[in-house]
Each structure stands twice: as C-alpha cells, then as structure tokens.
Amino acid sequence: MDIIDLRSDTVTQPTPEMREVMARAEVGDDVYGEDPTVNRLQELAAGMTGQEAGLFVASGTMGNLAAVLAHCGRGDEVIVGNKAHTFLYEAGGVSALGGVHSSQLPNQPDGSLRLEDLAAAIRPDDAHMPITRLICLENTHNRCGGTCQTVEYTLRVAAFTHARGLAVHLDGARLFNAAVALGVAAKDLAGAVDSVTFCLSKGLCAPVGSLLCGSRAFIHKAHRVRKLLGGGMRQAGVLAAAGIVALETMVDRLADDHLRARQLADGLRQVAGLDLAPGSPATNMVFLRLADGIPLSARDVATRLKESSILVGVTGERQFRLVTHYWVSDEGVDRAVEAFRSVLN
Numbered sequence: 001m002d003i004i005d006l007r008s009d010t011v012t013q014p015t016p017e018m019r020e021v022m023a024r025a026e027v028g029d030d031v032y033g034e035d036p037t038v039n040r041l042q043e044l045a046a047g048m049t050g051q052e053a054g055l056f057v058a059s060g061t062m063g064n065l066a067a068v069l070a071h072c073g074r075g076d077e078v079i080v081g082n083k084a085h086t087f088l089y090e091a092g093g094v095s096a097l098g099g100v101h102s103s104q105l106p107n108q109p110d111g112s113l114r115l116e117d118l119a120a121a122i123r124p125d126d127a128h129m130p131i132t133r134l135i136c137l138e139n140t141h142n143r144c145g146g147t148c149q150t151v152e153y154t155l156r157v158a159a160f161t162h163a164r165g166l167a168v169h170l171d172g173a174r175l176f177n178a179a180v181a182l183g184v185a186a187k188d189l190a191g192a193v194d195s196v197t198f199c200l201s202k203g204l205c206a207p208v209g210s211l212l213c214g215s216r217a218f219i220h221k222a223h224r225v226r227k228l229l230g231g232g233m234r235q236a237g238v239l240a241a242a243g244i245v246a247l248e249t250m251v252d253r254l255a256d257d258h259l260r261a262r263q264l265a266d267g268l269r270q271v272a273g274l275d276l277a278p279g280s281p282a283t284n285m286v287f288l289r290l291a292d293g294i295p296l297s298a299r300d301v302a303t304r305l306k307e308s309s310i311l312v313g314v315t316g317e318r319q320f321r322l323v324t325h326y327w328v329s330d331e332g333v334d335r336a337v338e339a340f341r342s343v344l345n
C-alpha cells in the first residue's frame, strides 16, 4: 500500500518537471556569482517578496542564521518568540556560532508577539545590558498551529521596530502558505521587513534550498556570512532550477493542501477518542490530541497507524501534528481518517 506521509511537508519529493529542469539546468560557479540559474532564482525570489535582492541558501536554518549574523554582532540581542522555530529548533545557532544573545517573549496562541511585550523587552542604553538589534517574526507560525500573521500585524511590528532603530527579520519558511491562505501577495507580507527567509523544500516540493531576501546592502553582508558558514555551493543551479519551478508553478496550488487539511480535520473530529483544537486549521497543519481516557500514548498510536502505512508526527505525549502537501491526495486524507478510527475503536 502507498505510504501516506503526514509527518511534515519537508518529505515532499521533487515533481517530474523539477527533475527534468534539473537535468538541463545551465550552471556556473555561484560563489563567483556566475550561476545563471541561481541568479534567476534569486531575482525571482526578491521580486516575489518585495525585496531588492535574494541569496540562495542550503536550508531555512542557514537562511535564518545568516540573517541574524548579518544583522547582529557578538553580544547583541535578538528578540524571538518562545515558540519560534529559530529559538526551539535551530540548534541554538545564533548563540553557538554568532555569540548573539536571545530574549524570548511569549508567543500568543495565534503566533503573534504583543507590542507591549516588545516595548518592554527592548533594552535601554545601559552598559550592563546587551544591545537589542533585531526582532524575529515567523509566518506561518509552525508551533502555534500553522497560523497566519496578517499584513496589518506585520506592518505594525515593522513600523514599531523601525521607529526604535531596530531591524525585523521574518522567518517565512511557509510564507507562501500564509499568502495563499490570506489571499494576499507574499510581498505584502514581506516587503516591509528588513529580511525574510522562505523554504523551497517544504510545500513547494523542491528537493533542497531556501532563499534569504533583503536590501542589496544586506544581501552583500549575508553573502559573506553564507561563505563563513560553509554554504557557498558552486554549481547550485541544478538545485535552483527546481526552485524556479517551485515558485512559478507550486504556489497557488498550496490552497489544495489547505483544503485537504480542513477535510482531514473535519474527518478526524468525527473519530471518538480525538480532540481537535476548535476552528479550521489555518493552513496545512492539523494539531490533535488523544482524548482523556484513551489508554494509549501518541507514540503507540503512531506505531499502529504505521502498520496501515500512515505516518504522523508525534509532538507530545498525547499530541500529533499532521501536515498536508502535494503528495497527499483526497484518498490519502480518507485513508488517514479511517486508520485513526480503526486504531482507536
């Protein structure tokens, strides 16, 4: 039986069209800026995010790290959410490799940071304290349920931050999911921040890579940091070619993933023994818990689901995350619901 892999949208494989353009890609030495396909991808990404320039990087983690290191010096402070991917899941890179201090503010249930909290966290000019340089936002917000941060919110934080002489970085790993779900252009969500990363290798299906976009001067700095991190990739046009297909053909269809996430949530709500957070999933992620009284752990349930070729993410003792993507069909959604039903009943 075909495997339905709902663990993450990072499991997406390149489409046949991607494999074809990868085989034919025109390439050069990108460390010299001579790979025409990488250059084309970077220009396309900059245009789509409302920024001047782009930089192709190996991963979202590398893009976020390069951004923080380009904005901050050693001992400077970055403000992040306490559920931010940058804080939780990037191996502490900003501290380990950048000597950058982080201050964590509570993410609200919708993934936002409150302006009052930001105002209180920004350091005064005092020799006892690190210097606040940067605020990081995340859209969609992964740990807060794949929630979208609106254009108004982003503009408000950017204006607030810029008025205090600080910069804003947006971790937009799933920026295009947010844009499609909100019915706005990505550049409306990312044009007002100082830098933005997004992933090609998640819902957009490319095999490898992310983009970091910002002003020309910022990307010039980030280019040096990428080299420092070992991320100069030479004939990377082979990978960038798939990224161009991703941006040109895979963005609008993210709406299908969001629809399937809603169908999946609606189906699972009917299964006794599961509790779903109220409301439709905001984008392509469904979070659910085992109801009280179910004598199994999430890990036990995941092991049994695997016997029916359904793979799910376990995000807590009794909690799951299910992510829809290009390789999950309507039939896959139905099979996943049925598999949960048969394990729990």
Ligand SMILES: *Cc1c(COP(=O)(O)O)cnc(C)c1O
Binding pocket: 058, 059, 060, 061, 062, 064, 085, 086, 138, 140, 141, 142, 171, 173, 174, 199, 201, 210
């Ligand atoms: C996946 C993800 C990243 C990191 O991307 P990788 O390519 O896996 O390094 C960063 N931020 C968020 C919100 C993510 O979901």
